[in-house]
Every structure is written in C-alpha cells, then in structure tokens.
Amino acid sequence: xxxxxxxxxxxxxxxxxxxxxxxxxxxxxxxxxxxxxxxxxxxxxxxxxxxxxxxxxxxxxxxxxxxxxxxxxxxxxxxxxxxxxxxxxxxxxxxxxxxxxxxxxxxxxxxxxxxxx
Amino acid sequence: xxxxxxxxxxxxxxxxxxxxxxxxxxxxxxxxxxxxxxxxxxxxxxxxxxxxxxxxxxxxxxxxxxxxxxxxxxxxxxxxxxxxxxxxxxxxxxxxxxxxxxxxxxxxx
Numbered sequence: 001x002x003x004x005x006x007x008x009x010x011x012x013x014x015x016x017x018x019x020x021x022x023x024x025x026x027x028x029x030x031x032x033x034x035x036x037x038x039x040x041x042x043x044x045x046x047x048x049x050x051x052x053x054x055x056x057x058x059x060x061x062x063x064x065x066x067x068x069x070x071x072x073x074x075x076x077x078x079x080x081x082x083x084x085x086x087x088x089x090x091x092x093x094x095x096x097x098x099x100x101x102x103x104x105x106x107x108x109x110x111x112x113x114x115x116x117x
Numbered sequence: 118x119x120x121x122x123x124x125x126x127x128x129x130x131x132x133x134x135x136x137x138x139x140x141x142x143x144x145x146x147x148x149x150x151x152x153x154x155x156x157x158x159x160x161x162x163x164x165x166x167x168x169x170x171x172x173x174x175x176x177x178x179x180x181x182x183x184x185x186x187x188x189x190x191x192x193x194x195x196x197x198x199x200x201x202x203x204x205x206x207x208x209x210x211x212x213x214x215x216x217x218x219x220x221x222x223x224x225x226x
Contacts, residue, residue: 004159040125040218041218042215042218042219043204043206043216045213045215048213090160096212101208101211101212102147102212102213102214105162106150106214107162108152108159109159110157110159111159
C-alpha cells in the first residue's frame with residue numbers, strides 16, 4: 001500500500017469509446033503525475049499538476065485529457081484512442097517545493113492496464 | 118536531449134552480489150533515484166543520491182559520480198524476491214523525474 005490508489009486496474013476499450021482513469025492520493029502531497037509505461041520503454045511523463053495547476057504537458061495527444069479537481073484527485077479522460085495507446089498508466093504523487101521541484105520521492109499507484117482494441 | 122541508459126536484462130544467482138549500472142545525460146541534474154518494480158505492482162522507492170559517493174541501506178547500496186554521469190545500484194546477498202525491474206531516474210533542471218527503461222533482474226536458485 002503506497003498511499004496512491006488507481007482505478008480501474010484493468011480497462012479494455014474500443015477506439016470510439018470514452019473512459020476515464022482515476023487516481024487518489026492519501027499522503028497530503030501537492031503534486032500529482034501521469035506516466036505511461038510501455039513494454040521495454042522508459043516511463044514517459046505525460047502530465048504534471050502542482051498545486052492543482054497543470055505545469056507540464058509533454059506533447060501528449062489531445063485524445064488524453066487530464067483533470068485535477070483538487071490536490072488529492074487526478075483523472076485521465078480517454079477519447080478516441082489508438083491501439084498503440086495500450087499500456088500501463090501510472091499515477092504518482094509527491095511533495096514539491098513552493099518554487100517548483102521535488103522535495104522527496106514519488107509515490108506510485110499500481111497502475112491501470114489499458115488495452116485498446 | 119535527455120538520455121538515461123541501463124542494461125535491459127541481468128541474471129544473477131541467489132546469495133550473490135549484482136551491480137546495475139546507469140549512465141545519464143540530462144538537462145541539469147538535481148538528484149538520482151532508484152526504484153524497484155515487481156511485475157504488476159507499483160514502482161517503490163529504493164534510494165536517492167544527490168552528492169557523489171555511496172549510500173548504503175541494508176542489502177542495497179547506491180553510488181553516484183556526477184562528473185561521470187554515472188550511478189550504480191548494488192544488491193548484496195541476493196534473494197529470489199529481488200527478481201524485479203530496477204528503474205534509474207534523474208531529476209532534471211526543471212525538477213521533474215526522468216526515467217530510464219529499467220533493468221529486468223532475474224535471480225536464479
């Protein structure tokens with residue numbers, strides 16, 4: 001138990017579906033992240049929210065849409081995905097300095113395994 | 118550009134010592150993390166280095182040389198449960214964590 005909970009753990013969707021991934025952290029952190037993990041590839045940073053503001057968007061296609069309603073919750077809305085988007089999507093949280101930058105390690109959830117048919 | 122290199126796979130024997138290397142070229146450097154990830158589970162924190170030298174924590178140690186852009190994770194007295202993926206990650210100038218592809222370690226009896 002890392003203090004970061006992701007749902008659903010597994011999701012299968014067609015290319016025309018709309019679905020959402022949810023992440024919740026119980027650690028009192030002020031930053032949350034979405035990472036994509038594909039086989040044999042590095043974890044790819046997708047989005048960062050610091051103090052509920054999106055501070056980074058790493059050229060992610062618009063078919064991925066993040067939402068951070070408060071410092072404890074993070075969503076990833078999925079729409080019109082492609083088969084190559086099939087991957088493990090990891091949420092993480094951390095405490096950041098007020099001026100930005102990590103002040104400790106990231107805590108990860110167990111991920112949502114997405115399969116796009 | 119940003120590049121973090123580590124071997125894709127390693128195999129070692131139970132009870133032995135294994136060293137997993139990581140080299141990096143990043144836009145700035147504000148520390149280096151090692152994470153362990155068992156199949157189907159969340160990555161979990163192992164160690165953090167920001168100054169040159171060796172950090173020891175039980176059976177695991179991590180070394181950093183900033184001038185060489187190099188780190189290693191040393192695992193002693195290997196156990197079967199140490200079979201996992203080991204992720205090297207660097208905090209870049211922007212304060213964000215950039216990961217290598219991970220090293221899949223298999224521990225054999």
